[in-house]
Amino acid sequence: MSRTAVADAPVDRAAPPVSTLRQPRLPRWAPLGLAAVAAVLGIGIGLVGGLDSRLQWGLIAAVLYLGLTAVLASTVEGTRQAKDRLATSVIWVCFLLAVVPLASLLWETLVRGAKVLDGYFLTHSMSGVITLEPGGGIYHALIGTLEQVGLATLIAAPLGLLTAVYLVEYGTGRLAKAITFFVDVMTGIPSIVAGLFILSFWIIILDFGYSGFAGAMALAILMMPIVVRSTEEMLKLVPNELREASLALGVPKWKTIIKVVLPTAVGGITTGIMLAVARIAGESAPILLLVFGSAEINNNPFDGAQSSLPYFIYEQWALGNEASYDRAWAAALVLIAFVMILNLVARGIARWKAPKH
Amino acid sequence: MAKRIDVSGLSAYYGSFRAIDDISMTVEPRSVTAFIGPSGCGKSTFLRTLNRMHEVTNGGRVEGKVMLDDEDLYGPGVDPVSVRRTVGMVFQRPNPFPTMSIYENVAAGLRLNGDHRKKDLDEIVERSLKGANLWNEVKDRLNRPGSGLSGGQQQRLCIARAIAVEPQVLLMDEPCSALDPISTLAIEDLIGELKSRFTIVIVTHNMQQAARVSDRTAFFNLAEVGAPGKLVEIDDTERIFSNPTVQATEDYISGRFG
Incomplete structure (x- = not known):
């Protein structure tokens, strides 16, 4: 009895049953990798095409990222996964579109505002200050x-x-x-x-x-x-x-x-x-x-x-x-x-x- | 302590919809009365008319008489707030106040009614928690939030909160439906102990539970969906479960419908 069991085992190993639950998946780093590729491409296209606005570079990269994700996911993983990935990517792109202006605004204010912001500025008024000259406060x-x-x-x-x-x-x-x-x-x-x-x-x-x-x-x-x-x-x-x-x-x-x-x-x-x-x-x-x-x-x-x-x-x-x-x-x-x-x-x-x- | 409830010709409405129709019954003091019946037959609505909680619902309205010993709960000049202090209620889902500790939850009824005597409060809280068989489990963490307890403990906490104000009657609206069998057993034991001090009315969907805990059982039914619920019969629990007078009761209890 035990002999047959042992004898059967290699046969099973040789022809594993086709799994209906497993599908090819993109590696976990795929979205990040694609984003990097899209960013590089975006910058490259911007430089070659002589586009002077960084906004354009970013938008080209975003569109490329969406396109690459959709194409790659649908060829490797199938349509359902591709839709999932595309939706996820769209949300990420929208998130970045919303956050970038906010971060840039904060950064700009921080850099320019820090120039004259100090204890004196916070504790003095504009009374008697010649407006053309530095000094005074809020x-x-x-x-x-x-x-x-x-x-x-x-x-x-x-x-x-x-x-x-x-x-x-x-x-x-x-x-x-x-x-x-x-x-x-x-x-x-x-x-x-x-x-x-x-x-x-x-x-x-x-x-x-x-x-x-x-x-x-x-x-x-x-x-x-x-x-x-x-x-x-x-x-x-x-x-x-x-x-x-x-x-x-x-x-x-x-x-x-x-x-x-x-x-x-x-x-x-x-x-x-x-x-x-x-x-x-x-x-x-x-x-x-x-x-x-x-x-x-x-x-x-x-x-x-x-x-x-x-x-x-x-x-x-x-x-x-x-x-x-x-x-x-x-x-x-x-x-x-x-x-x-x-x-x-x-x-x-x-x-x-x-x-x- | 315990009072008799005498209901005659009671109908309750939600707006223009009549939810229960012309119910008359007597609830004996120091006993457990169980309400059984299919969903939507008005058991809970009827229960809520017994302490004037029905009218809290938008459009809730009641016709008829509910005598508590010899006072009509719906008589002119009766303050629903005092009615609710006399007739306490435990709800289907445990609902301890989330901002309060275990101690504060039990003391809530007294504190919110302006009773602040610290020493008495300690005593009442301890007595109520012991009465609800919860004291041993929580005595070392009275200052922890009540919502941190398990479901069964929370429900016993709510019972402790309800008996802390020393009501005459305790209404329970499916108090075990959200609990596991062990917590259910704890609460059923508790009901057995409490009936020596309170008049208890319990709504339940669990017929074994009604058979286990109650002295008298009332069966409610409705002719069809959308029709008002009616009281079919009320009798000693033993008779209802062995030899009911109405065929519908027997059908329901033996599982032939509903």
């Missing part, structure tokens, strides 16, 4: 941005939060539909229109002067719909079972919302508010109309002209000389850093407050 603009954005957040965050709570937890029928509609409309308001509205209402009709607060009101108008929308989404994510569990314990609805629903969603809500802050921190149009702009330090947001980072960038760029360009780039770098720090803080809070497992 302290007044930094104070302005912090105060205006802070005030706007104080107005918009509670209003937006409460609106979202109403829409998700209480709102049914016409009022809720109307509010949703107006929030949608508000999302589309151009910042200059928000600025004009406050200008005509606050400064022209009510006859108040230019101030950081006027700017903050316009920013709040821009911020509120974003807060409502993001908070609404976050509250909808809270499982209904948690609300029912709390109600079934005999907890009143308002307390259920405060103690169960909001804490469960607090991470996402904070992230939403921070993103809204980041969004309005870069607005210059309402500031131009309502805060007027100033070279001096004005710590009081309720009285008199102030500056802000986006306004400062615009103002320095408009001056059009070497020193003011440097200041504009440095201010842009500070603004980007400010927004980035806010985002990081928001992520930190979201992670810290997220439901624990």
